[in-house]
Amino acid sequence: MRILKALGLTLLATTLSVGVASAQEKTIKIATEGAYAPWNFTGAGGKLEGFEIDLANDLCARMKVKCEIVSQDWDGIIPALNAKKYDAIMAGMNITEKRLETINFSRPYASGPHGWGVLKGSPLEKLAGQGQRLSLDKDPDAAKKMIEDWKPMLKGKTVGTQGSTVNAQFLEKYLKDTVTIREYKTTEQHDLDLAAGRLDAIFAAHSSLKASTEKPEFKDMEIVGGAISGDVLGRGVAVGLRKDDAELKTMFDQAIQAAITDGTVQKLTQKWFKIDMTPQT
Amino acid sequence: MQQLSYFELVGFGPNGWGWALLTATGMTIAVATCGFLAGAIVGTFVAWGKIGGNAPVRWLADGYTTILRGIPDLLVIYLFYFGGSAALGAIGSLFGADGFIGVPAFASGAMAIGIVSGAYQAEVFRGAYQVVSRGELEAARSVGMHRWLMFRRIIAPQVLRYAIPGLGNTWQLVLKESALISVTGLVELLRQSQVAAGSTRRPFDFYITAAMLYLVITVVSTYFFQRAETYSLRGMRRAS
Amino acid sequence: MDFAFMQEAFLRLIAGVPLTLNLAFTSIAFGAIFAMLLALMRMSNIKVLDWPAQAYVFVFRGTPLLVQIFLIYYGLGQFRPTLDALGLWGFFREPYWCAVLALTMNTAAYGSEIIRGGLQAVPHHQVEAARACGMSGFLLFRRIIFPIAVRQALPAYGSEIILMVKATSLASVITMMEVTGLAAKMISQTFRAVEVFVVAGVIYLVMNFIITRIIMAIEWWLSPHLRRPPAIEPRLEAAHV
Numbered sequence: 136m137r138i139l140k141a142l143g144l145t146l147l148a149t150t151l152s153v154g155v156a157s158a159q160e161k162t163i164k165i166a167t168e169g170a171y172a173p174w175n176f177t178g179a180g181g182k183l184e185g186f187e188i189d190l191a192n193d194l195c196a197r198m199k200v201k202c203e204i205v206s207q208d209w210d211g212i213i214p215a216l217n218a219k220k221y222d223a224i225m226a227g228m229n230i231t232e233k234r235l236e237t238i239n240f241s242r243p244y245a246s247g248p249h250g251w252g253v254l255k256g257s258p259l260e261k262l263a264g265q266g267q268r269l270s271l272d273k274d275p276d277a278a279k280k281m282i283e284d285w286k287p288m289l290k291g292k293t294v295g296t297q298g299s300t301v302n303a304q305f306l307e308k309y310l311k312d313t314v315t316i317r318e319y320k321t322t323e324q325h326d327l328d329l330a331a332g333r334l335d336a337i338f339a340a341h342s343s344l345k346a347s348t349e350k351p352e353f354k355d356m357e358i359v360g361g362a363i364s365g366d367v368l369g370r371g372v373a374v375g376l377r378k379d380d381a382e383l384k385t386m387f388d389q390a391i392q393a394a395i396t397d398g399t400v401q402k403l404t405q406k407w408f409k410i411d412m413t414p415q416t
Numbered sequence: 417m418q419q420l421s422y423f424e425l426v427g428f429g430p431n432g433w434g435w436a437l438l439t440a441t442g443m444t445i446a447v448a449t450c451g452f453l454a455g456a457i458v459g460t461f462v463a464w465g466k467i468g469g470n471a472p473v474r475w476l477a478d479g480y481t482t483i484l485r486g487i488p489d490l491l492v493i494y495l496f497y498f499g500g501s502a503a504l505g506a507i508g509s510l511f512g513a514d515g516f517i518g519v520p521a522f523a524s525g526a527m528a529i530g531i532v533s534g535a536y537q538a539e540v541f542r543g544a545y546q547v548v549s550r551g552e553l554e555a556a557r558s559v560g561m562h563r564w565l566m567f568r569r570i571i572a573p574q575v576l577r578y579a580i581p582g583l584g585n586t587w588q589l590v591l592k593e594s595a596l597i598s599v600t601g602l603v604e605l606l607r608q609s610q611v612a613a614g615s616t617r618r619p620f621d622f623y624i625t626a627a628m629l630y631l632v633i634t635v636v637s638t639y640f641f642q643r644a645e646t647y648s649l650r651g652m653r654r655a656s
Numbered sequence: 657m658d659f660a661f662m663q664e665a666f667l668r669l670i671a672g673v674p675l676t677l678n679l680a681f682t683s684i685a686f687g688a689i690f691a692m693l694l695a696l697m698r699m700s701n702i703k704v705l706d707w708p709a710q711a712y713v714f715v716f717r718g719t720p721l722l723v724q725i726f727l728i729y730y731g732l733g734q735f736r737p738t739l740d741a742l743g744l745w746g747f748f749r750e751p752y753w754c755a756v757l758a759l760t761m762n763t764a765a766y767g768s769e770i771i772r773g774g775l776q777a778v779p780h781h782q783v784e785a786a787r788a789c790g791m792s793g794f795l796l797f798r799r800i801i802f803p804i805a806v807r808q809a810l811p812a813y814g815s816e817i818i819l820m821v822k823a824t825s826l827a828s829v830i831t832m833m834e835v836t837g838l839a840a841k842m843i844s845q846t847f848r849a850v851e852v853f854v855v856a857g858v859i860y861l862v863m864n865f866i867i868t869r870i871i872m873a874i875e876w877w878l879s880p881h882l883r884r885p886p887a888i889e890p891r892l893e894a895a896h897v
Binding site for chain 3: 482483485486487488489490491494495498499591592593598599609610613617618619620623624627630631634635
């Protein structure tokens with residue numbers, strides 16, 4: 136028994152000392168998904184790359200801290216933040232009311248609309264609103280009318296989306312009775328299933344749809360219909376933080392503001408998304 | 417567009433995922449080994465509780481094995497992953513440490529596997545203990561051996577000998593279970609294959625490669641367990 | 657612990673039980689037939705039958721079920737044109753059938769070894785006695801070998817059934833919303849991992865407890881020879897007084 140106790144105490148002590156040590160060095164651990172191109176993804180050889188990796192490095196330089204970026208499954212990305220597995224999330228995460236109940240957000244560092252992806256030749260190619268971009272917050276009537284226009288064409292179709300995202304929430308709220316929703320763990324998985332023909336369409340962020348269509352492997356995929364944003368789709372992509380971490384929020388807010396002001400965000404979004412996705416304030 | 421051949425895809429060239437897959441295989445072996453060893457420790461104590469404990473201890477040990485064998489391993493892994501560091505964080509702040517006490521995916525995965533496989537290993541050890549002859553234990557006691565000495569000199573070596581085949585089976589279970597840890601984002605073999613499959617749109621090529629690598633680990637480890645079994649029985653008389 | 661929340665979680669997760677049981681029992685049923693076939697192939701003493709069966713069992717027992725599920729679901733999706741041409745795509749299109757197929761093929765590998773063990777444990781003298789009575793071929797198999805083998809194999813097959821119920825949780829990774837799938841979804845919405853998983857764990861334990869009891873009842877029913885004879889009531893003695 137004595138040996139057991141001693142062993143337990145040593146173990147606990149080691150864990151504690153490791154924990155305390157990492158706190159003193161002022162290393163910030165940032166979690167990303169690593170499967171959400173071009174925001175963040177794992178390149179050949181398993182290295183993390185993408186817009187958010189570049190931005191995180193830039194922000195950390197501005198905040199004068201050491202950063203460690205870790206990959207984390209999307210499913211558990213919020214609980215693990217609250218479990219102090221890391222200190223911040225930069226994973227294409229939108230600010231939503233629902234998420235604000237559990238965590239805090241910095242100011243947004245990017246924003247973009249959401250929409251539909253289908254295979255070329257699909258009957259859904261004629262989905263309403265092509266080329267339009269409507270916000271459920273700024274222009275609710277027109278946006279809701281566009282959704283109504285989608286409904287007859289989408290009736291009875293199977294739509295894939297990533298689980299526990301704003302996209303899934305949007306489908307649940309507006310199109311639950313129209314389409315069959317299938318939830319996937321990653322966007323890569325629903326891309327594969329669309330390509331295999333198990334899905335009639337996918338609903339995702341335009342940025343991620345665009346990235347997929349640009350890959351030679353997915354060149355038979357295309358974006359159709361109008362683009363939509365606002366309401367459950369959130370108020371832009373921001374750094375997710377623990378509620379009690381006010382100090383870190385101030386640090387990130389200032390760094391992001393600086394990066395937006397000097398055009399770094401514009402430059403990086405141009406590099407990764409081919410369009411300017413700087414949030415409008 | 418020129419399609420990469422299978423060997424370019426999983427090879428070690430510029431577009432190849434070979435190194436990534438090999439590193440991930442190493443991770444699979446590492447997490448499975450740690451989980452297996454953790455399970456051996458847990459299993460030893462649980463088996464001890466079942467054999468020598470008083471009523472409440474026995475009841476606890478039985479409850480543990482029943483519960484762990486009745487709920488899906490995936491659930492246990494999720495529980496450890498999400499619940500584990502929340503609990504550790506709470507303990508930490510109790511001791512006044514305000515730092516980040518996060519359990520990394522590796523540790524929580526190994527722990528989850530340890531807890532699950534501990535239930536199986538406990539049964540293996542208990543079965544093996546029952547084969548140890550009562551006479552030897554009495555003899556050890558009569559020459560004045562203490563509990564710990566008796567455990568170290570008489571019980572442990574014999575139990576281990578009888579337990580090797582059972583442990584071999586548990587190891588295979590643990591190895592396969594380690595694939596479930598991919599859901600926590602630990603980049604082991606399956607997770608790496610998923611990532612590669614998603615970004616190259618060649619899921620079949622990668623999953624079949626992963627399956628083959630798992631088979632290789634299985635074959636190699638079966639060989640070692642057989643060697644260990646032969647070695648452990650070197651002093652025993654053959655039955656025929 | 658917040659009991660109101662756990663009650664809500666219970667009501668949401670219980671909705672996944674039918675799918676969990678459906679997946680488990682469909683694949684156990686198909687798997688048992690396939691397992692029987694494999695066991696017979698292995699015991700046939702014909703190399704061209706024995707060898708593929710051995711290889712099959714080796715591969716399916718040596719690789720993780722999750723890899724098998726991914727291979728069947730996403731992997732075979734890569735060959736859609738071929739499957740289309742063969743008219744098989746309708747089957748592989750549905751995640752439900754992919755899950756059933758993966759689970760069936762997996763349990764068949766384990767089940768075949770259990771059945772083989774059961775068949776090999778049939779005492780030789782019983783077979784000889786049956787032969788002496790003039791039984792042979794299918795009649796011998798149906799009346800003597802099969803019932804005895806089933807009785808021998810049932811405890812191990814019972815554990816396999818429990819393992820399968822647990823294994824259905826992996827179907828959640830290919831979009832099937834069974835108990836674990838619903839639990840994972842609920843966690844991502846509420847972020848209360850521990851409570852949700854306690855509830856899910858209890859649901860699985862109860863399911864498995866009931867299944868274990870049913871299997872024990874079948875075992876009892878199948879082995880009348882091991883039961884104690886019914887106690888003789890003391891009525892006769894009373895008559896003497």
